[in-house]
Amino acid sequence: MSPNLTLVVIAGVLVACGVTLLLERTLTRVIVGIVLLSNGINVLFLVASGRPGQAPFVTGGTTAEQMSDPLPQAMVLTAIVITLGMVAFVLALAYRSWQIDGHDEVQDDVEDRRIVRRAERDETSASYDDDTRETSDEEGEGVSR
Amino acid sequence: MTGTAWDDWPRVLLPLPVVLPLFAAGLTLALARRPRAQRTISVTALSVVVVACVAMLVLTDRGNGTYAISVGGWPSRLGIPLVADRLSTLMLVVSSVVTLAVLLYSLAQGVADGEEGTPISIYHPTYLVLSAGVSNAFLSGDLFNLYVGFEILLAASYILLTLGGTGARVRAGTTYVVVSLLSSLVFLTAIALVYAATGTVNLAELSVRLREVDPDVQLVLHLLLLVGFGIKAAVFPLSAWLPDSYPTAPAPVTAVFAGLLTKVGVYAIIRTETLLFPGGQASSLLMWVALATMLVGILGAVAQNDVKRLLSFTLVSHIGYMVFGVALGTAAGLSGAVFYVAHHITVQTTLFLVTGLVERYAGSTSLDALGSLAKRTPLLAVLFFVPAVNLAGIPPFSGFLGKVGLLQAGVDVGTWPALVLVAGGVLTSLLTLYAVTKVWNRAFWQEPQEQVDRDHVAGLATATRIGTRTPLGMVVPTTALVVVGVAITVVAGPLFGVSDRAAHDLLDGTPYTATVLRGGAADGATEVGS
Numbered sequence: 001m002s003p004n005l006t007l008v009v010i011a012g013v014l015v016a017c018g019v020t021l022l023l024e025r026t027l028t029r030v031i032v033g034i035v036l037l038s039n040g041i042n043v044l045f046l047v048a049s050g051r052p053g054q055a056p057f058v059t060g061g062t063t064a065e066q067m068s069d070p071l072p073q074a075m076v077l078t079a080i081v082i083t084l085g086m087v088a089f090v091l092a093l094a095y096r097s098w099q100i101d102g103h104d105e106v107q108d109d110v111e112d113r114r115i116v117r118r119a120e121r122d123e124t125s126a127s128y129d130d131d132t133r134e135t136s137d138e139e140g141e142g143v144s145r
Numbered sequence: 146m147t148g149t150a151w152d153d154w155p156r157v158l159l160p161l162p163v164v165l166p167l168f169a170a171g172l173t174l175a176l177a178r179r180p181r182a183q184r185t186i187s188v189t190a191l192s193v194v195v196v197a198c199v200a201m202l203v204l205t206d207r208g209n210g211t212y213a214i215s216v217g218g219w220p221s222r223l224g225i226p227l228v229a230d231r232l233s234t235l236m237l238v239v240s241s242v243v244t245l246a247v248l249l250y251s252l253a254q255g256v257a258d259g260e261e262g263t264p265i266s267i268y269h270p271t272y273l274v275l276s277a278g279v280s281n282a283f284l285s286g287d288l289f290n291l292y293v294g295f296e297i298l299l300a301a302s303y304i305l306l307t308l309g310g311t312g313a314r315v316r317a318g319t320t321y322v323v324v325s326l327l328s329s330l331v332f333l334t335a336i337a338l339v340y341a342a343t344g345t346v347n348l349a350e351l352s353v354r355l356r357e358v359d360p361d362v363q364l365v366l367h368l369l370l371l372v373g374f375g376i377k378a379a380v381f382p383l384s385a386w387l388p389d390s391y392p393t394a395p396a397p398v399t400a401v402f403a404g405l406l407t408k409v410g411v412y413a414i415i416r417t418e419t420l421l422f423p424g425g426q427a428s429s430l431l432m433w434v435a436l437a438t439m440l441v442g443i444l445g446a447v448a449q450n451d452v453k454r455l456l457s458f459t460l461v462s463h464i465g466y467m468v469f470g471v472a473l474g475t476a477a478g479l480s481g482a483v484f485y486v487a488h489h490i491t492v493q494t495t496l497f498l499v500t501g502l503v504e505r506y507a508g509s510t511s512l513d514a515l516g517s518l519a520k521r522t523p524l525l526a527v528l529f530f531v532p533a534v535n536l537a538g539i540p541p542f543s544g545f546l547g548k549v550g551l552l553q554a555g556v557d558v559g560t561w562p563a564l565v566l567v568a569g570g571v572l573t574s575l576l577t578l579y580a581v582t583k584v585w586n587r588a589f590w591q592e593p594q595e596q597v598d599r600d601h602v603a604g605l606a607t608a609t610r611i612g613t614r615t616p617l618g619m620v621v622p623t624t625a626l627v628v629v630g631v632a633i634t635v636v637a638g639p640l641f642g643v644s645d646r647a648a649h650d651l652l653d654g655t656p657y658t659a660t661v662l663r664g665g666a667a668d669g670a671t672e673v674g675s
Contacts, residue, residue, distance in 0.1 A: 022327065027319060034326055041333050048341035071223070072340055075289050079333055082296045086326055089303055093319060100312045106323070107316045111389070111454070 007047045014040030027094035027104040031087060038083040045076045156212050158204075159227050161197045162237055162280035165190050170273035183269045184252055191245045191276060198241045202234040206643055210650050211660040213286060222347060226286030226661050231647035232483060233283045236412055239487045240283070242629065243404045243494050244276050246622040250498055251397035253618025254505070267304065275301035275401070282409045286661055288336050288346040291413065295332070295377065299325050302406060305398045306390065313393045321390035324376065328383075332373035339366055349661035352420045352654060367422045371431075374417065378410025380468060381438035384461045388445065391460075392453035392510075396501025399453065403460050404494035408486055411467045415482065418471050419651040420658075431472035432562050439465030439573040446580045452500050452510040455584060456493070459536065459577055463489055466573075469566055470551050473558050479648035481550035484641055488535075488543040488633055495532040495626040499525065502619060503588065515588035524620070526589045531627050533585065537578035543633040548574055550641070 018037025021029045053068030094104040101107075108116075169190035173183045205212060210231055215224040229237075251268070278298025285291040303325070307318035340346055342362055343354040355363060376383040387407075391399050418425070442462025449455035467489070470482025502525055504510045507518065519526040535542040548570065555567040633640060650656055 022323070030323055034323075034330075037330055038333075041330060041337060044334060044337045045340070048337045069344075071346075072337075075336070075340075075346075078289070078293065082293075082300075082329075085300060086296075086303075086322075089300070090322055090326075093307065093315060093322065096307075096310050097315050097319065100310075100315060106319050 003047045007043055011040045011043040011047065014043065025105045027090070027097060027106060030106070031090050031094065034083070034090065035087060038079065042076045042079060045072045045079070048072055156214050158197045158201050159212060159214050159229055159284065160216070162194050162241065163227075163277050163284065165194055165197075166273040166277035166280070170270040170277065173269040173273065177266050177270075180266060183266060187248060187269045187273055188245075188252075190273060191241065191248055194276070194280070195238075195241045195245055198234065198237040201229055202231075202238045202643075205229055205234045206231055206646065209656070209660075210646070211656045213661045221662055222345065222350060225290050226347065226349070227284045228286035228348075228657065228661055229284060230650055230657055231643055232412070232415065232651060235483065235487060235643055235647060236283045236408070237280060239490045240279055240405050240408070241276070243490055243626070244279070244401060246626050246629075247397045247401045247404075247494065247498065248272060249622040250400075250501075250619050251395070253616045253622075254395070254397060254501070268308070271301045271304045272401075274298075275305065279405050279409060283412060286348055288339060288348065288351070292329070292332055292336060295409070295413075296329060298406065298409065299329065302402060306394045306402075308395060308398065317390040317393040320386055324386040328373050328376035331369060331376070335366060335369035335373055338369065342366065347661070348416070348420055349658040352423075352658055355421055363422065364426060367417070367427055370417050370421075371414065371427060374410045374413040375434070376410075377407070378414060378468075379407050379461050379464055380410075380434055381441050381461070381465070382434075384438065384442070384464075387461055388454055388457040391457045392451065396497060396504060399457075400494045400497035400501065403457070403497050404490045407460065407464055408467075408490055411464060411471075411482075411486055414468065415471055415479070415651065418474070419479070420654055423652070423654065425472075425474045428472050428474050429562060431468055432566055435465045435468035435472050436566050436569045437465075438462065438468060439569055443573045443576040443580065447576055447583070449580075450512050452503065452512065452515075452584055452588065453497070455580060456496050456500060459580060460493055462573060462577065463493070463536070466548065466551055466570065469570060470554065472566075473554050473563060475554055475558060476645070476648045476652055477554035477557055478551065479651055480641065480644045481547060481554050483644035483647050484543075484550055484637075485547040487640065487644070488547045488630075491626060491630045491633065492532045492535050492544065495623065495630055496529070496536065498619075498623045498626065499529045499532065502528070502623060505619075512584065512587040516592050517590070519589040528620075528623055528627055529589065530585065532630055533581040534578075535630055537581050538574045539578070541634060543630065543637055546634065546637050546641075 014036050018033045018035075018040055021033030021036065024030060024033065049069045049072035051068065054062045054066045097104045169186050172186050176182045176186070211228065212230075213221075213226050213228045215221050215226050217224055219225075251272075275298050278294050278296075278301060280294075281297060282291055282294030285294050303318065303322050306321055307314050336346060339351065339355075342358050343351060345351060345354060355366075358366075372383070376386075379387045391402055394402065418427070418431075439462050442458050442460075442465060446455050446458035446462060449458060463485075466485050467482045470478040470480075470485060472478070500510055503515070503518065506522060506525060507515055509515060531542075535544045538544040538548045552567050552570055555563045555570070
């Protein structure tokens with residue numbers, strides 16, 4: 001069996017767009033990215049399930065071989081439900097972030113900001129043991145606090 | 146089920162660790178306005194789970210080692226199998242004990258009673274769902290159910306991490322949620338590709354069918370699964386999210402995350418390596434990853450000034466030991482890894498709980514703001530000291546035994562990458578000792594330093610009540626976990642016995658496969674369906 005090219009291309013485009021959006025700093029775009037990415041993967045499941053089949057009940061005489069594989073469809077359904085819940089949660093998170101900060105950009109970590117501040121002030125870390133201080137006192141002044 | 150009732154007991158117990166917490170979660174959600182009823186229900190549910198897990202471990206270890214049921218009585222190839230072998234029941238016992246202890250601790254701390262500003266008491270239902278998710282992941286016998294287990298525990302963890310929705314927690318939560326979602330999507334992709342290649346997601350069947358797949362395709366599937374699990378387990382290049390997100394949560398939440406969530410990832414890696422892809426295609430890759438995880442993690446820890454962040458980095462570092470054991474691929478290595486997981490879950494959780502007590506007592510976890518705690522509160526000092534030296538691997542404790550087991554296994558393998566890893570392991574152990582000694586010296590032993598970096602303290606510490614008395618309800622569970630950590634040393638012989646047998650089962654693989662495939666098809670429909 002050869003996979004359906006259209007589905008493969010759709011999956012690829014969705015995943016590519018999703019990844020691009022996921023790299024954005026705004027949480028809203030990240031959410032759209034997650035939605036696109038997960039839809040791309042859902043299409044991938046359809047590719048994995050093989051050829052499409054006939055309806056199992058309506059036409060009466062459909063044999064098991066003519067039906068499409070139901071298992072991946074059950075998995076996709078579960079995955080869709082899970083993604084829906086997660087997207088709802090991230091939306092709430094983005095809203096809360098907007099409520100607190102007035103924007104929904106993903107912020108830098110506390111530690112990162114501290115390091116940047118230290119670098120700007122040309123300071124060493126507090127856990128850095130400056131044992132040259134006593135020998136070269138005048139030089140040490142400029143570097144350490 | 147006639148005649149062989151004794152043999153079938155574990156099968157009856159199998160769904161309990163998943164179903165009971167979920168059911169209790171529903172009840173506690175319905176009783177959101179009655180805190181006392183909520184408390185009673187969740188403590189009862191988790192206590193019953195502990196008893197059930199211990200019973201399962203004993204019965205599985207005494208019996209034939211593996212038990213399986215097919216949920217809903219479907220034939221094993223279609224239904225969802227739940228499988229308990231020695232590895233998963235051992236993990237279940239340790240995780241359920243830790244979960245119960247942390248719950249008791251958090252009750253005394255009052256996180257549960259909505260003090261964090263939540264309108265209804267959401268803590269209990271979420272916590273129970275987390276416990277159900279962890280159990281589901283440990284028991285799951287197929288890849289997709291493993292994914293569902295991961296999602297259950299992750300969804301619960303998102304809520305626990307952002308509890309109360311303060312600025313710092315939203316910031317930390319965002320990183321965590323986005324990274325976790327990404328890892329889940331990678332895992333989902335892997336499942337789709339595995340299904341496309343083999344037509345099944347049942348682990349037992351996969352172990353047979355994957356061998357017929359083209360080696361290149363196998364490698365792709367293998368690496369995709371490893372990347373997904375590696376993010377969850379915080380293995381080095383994929384671990385940067387962890388120290389940024391864990392320390393901002395309330396202490397009990399961080400404790401349970403540190404103990405359990407990454408270990409579920411490690412468990413998944415062990416399963417993948419032994420059941421799906423035996424023969425170690427990726428073992429040399431895993432070795433380098435283990436080495437990098439150990440060293441980079443511990444160097445990060447050494448540079449930290451905040452106890453919670455420091456502990457988060459040691460958590461990353463010690464994941465490396467477990468990956469090391471898996472990468473060796475020998476029975477001794479796997480056995481060491483299993484033992485180390487059990488030891489590390491207890492110890493790391495205990496350390497975070499003690500840090501919570503310190504934060505409550507002194508109002509901060511920054512080493513700059515702490516000092517001479519040993520004089521002011523000797524009990525806290527002892528509670529910190531014991532698990533700390535245990536983590537560092539000082540001889541009488543279980544950390545030492547686990548590390549020796551792993552290093553011995555590494556020396557036995559004897560190839561040069563294995564020996565480099567052994568050296569890395571020893572170095573990491575020494576640096577861990579240095580890191581915890583630093584905490585001990587500056588927080589417990591020395592006088593507090595005059596100059597305090599105010600921004601840092603304000604940014605990281607979230608304590609509210611400075612100098613209040615530490616409630617007995619928080620000290621007792623912590624002490625209990627310290628005792629459990631020491632007790633692991635006392636029962637190290639039997640425990641190593643269990644982990645040895647678990648490792649042999651894992652390497653053999655046939656008992657698992659045979660039990661699962663027979664479990665549903667032969668008699669599952671009649672006896673499990675009702």
